[in-house]
Amino acid sequence: MESLRRLTGGASRETWRFEADGNDFVLQRVRPGRPDGLGCEPAVLSSAFAAGVPVPEVVVDGSLSTELELPFMIVRAVEGETIARKILRDEEFAHARTILADQLGTAAAKLHSIDHSHISGLASNDQLTMYRKVLDDLGEPHPVFEIAFRWLESNRPTSGTVALVHGDYRLGNVMVNADGLTAILDWELAHVGDPMEDLAWLCVRAWRFGGAFPVAGMGTYQQLFSAYERASGVQPDPDVVRWWEILGTLKWGIMCIAQANTHLSGVARSHELAAIGRRVCENEYDILTMLREVLV
Amino acid sequence: MSAPHDRPTAAELIESVREWLERDVAPSVDGRLSFHTRVAMNSLDIVLRELAAGNDMTQRHEDVLASLGVSTDAELSAKIRSGELDGSLAHVLNSLAPVIEDKVRVANPKYL
Numbered sequence: 001m002e003s004l005r006r007l008t009g010g011a012s013r014e015t016w017r018f019e020a021d022g023n024d025f026v027l028q029r030v031r032p033g034r035p036d037g038l039g040c041e042p043a044v045l046s047s048a049f050a051a052g053v054p055v056p057e058v059v060v061d062g063s064l065s066t067e068l069e070l071p072f073m074i075v076r077a078v079e080g081e082t083i084a085r086k087i088l089r090d091e092e093f094a095h096a097r098t099i100l101a102d103q104l105g106t107a108a109a110k111l112h113s114i115d116h117s118h119i120s121g122l123a124s125n126d127q128l129t130m131y132r133k134v135l136d137d138l139g140e141p142h143p144v145f146e147i148a149f150r151w152l153e154s155n156r157p158t159s160g161t162v163a164l165v166h167g168d169y170r171l172g173n174v175m176v177n178a179d180g181l182t183a184i185l186d187w188e189l190a191h192v193g194d195p196m197e198d199l200a201w202l203c204v205r206a207w208r209f210g211g212a213f214p215v216a217g218m219g220t221y222q223q224l225f226s227a228y229e230r231a232s233g234v235q236p237d238p239d240v241v242r243w244w245e246i247l248g249t250l251k252w253g254i255m256c257i258a259q260a261n262t263h264l265s266g267v268a269r270s271h272e273l274a275a276i277g278r279r280v281c282e283n284e285y286d287i288l289t290m291l292r293e294v295l296v
Numbered sequence: 297m298s299a300p301h302d303r304p305t306a307a308e309l310i311e312s313v314r315e316w317l318e319r320d321v322a323p324s325v326d327g328r329l330s331f332h333t334r335v336a337m338n339s340l341d342i343v344l345r346e347l348a349a350g351n352d353m354t355q356r357h358e359d360v361l362a363s364l365g366v367s368t369d370a371e372l373s374a375k376i377r378s379g380e381l382d383g384s385l386a387h388v389l390n391s392l393a394p395v396i397e398d399k400v401r402v403a404n405p406k407y408l
Contacts, residue, residue, distance in 0.1 A: 142373065143369055143376055143388070275335055278403040285399075285400050288393055
């Protein structure tokens, strides 16, 4: 093993990169005090890889191993950019921007076709019920969010389609090079549910990062839906996607309250987390705009 | 307005710190620290806009709540949640619009 170096990782994992036998690998290890470990992510990643979804290939699943004291996995490194603002603005990605919405539609179709019957431990919680509880526990009621809950409860999609859902399918969690999509990352929130959740989350305004178009800030719904239909034979229902987009906006609004609360409660004092509290109203504004079109 | 305090006013003090962050700190840091400097400048901008808005936004919020027969967001939330306002959700939403726009105007005016 050579050139071991630490990369900036998420809150729940530490990430390392190294070379072995001339190949590049990435090691993710659970941080201490995270009892949920890696969950079923290595199994989900392996199934996604087998199904032809662009993901890093798992070479060691250490989710049950004690060799590194804490659960870990090693994947083959994939090259590309993940920083949303660069992908949206840098000249290098000009061509990628014209095809990424299509590629994300195709990749979503593939990932929704993954046979998940053999993966144990996948959550299938009702998102609306889940976030109702998160908001109640935070104890900061927002009238616009309550209107969203009322509307979402009485307009639930009835399709009943269930698939493996990525759960955090958006710009920031995908790797892109000059030719477009190279990998879909961050499968920690994978669960079983309505596949339209993924298409909608990709379009939530926060994940457009200031871009002018709905899909990842750079593509149209039509591009996304057509690519999805070509690859899956399933034509996304725009009304169902909008239901999930409103729920997604509500979710991010509640997460903003939660992140500010992490600072305010003293769990982690941070002016960055504090500032996110003032992004709650962006989601109230977006919900207002979307609900005004459907409420009469 | 700020008596008995001397100049600078609260806003002027914040402005002075913001200028220092922009002029001296931002150009001499990079990476994580540069990002966090921009976050800090952004937070100070929010405070400056909130101070400049004065009591108008507070008043508008109170007026809107009163027009809906409540005095707090919590009270209105509970009423919506109970289903009592199901027949007039569009009206409630339209009434709240100016308040939400006020909040965005202070937090991130470019968003509107």
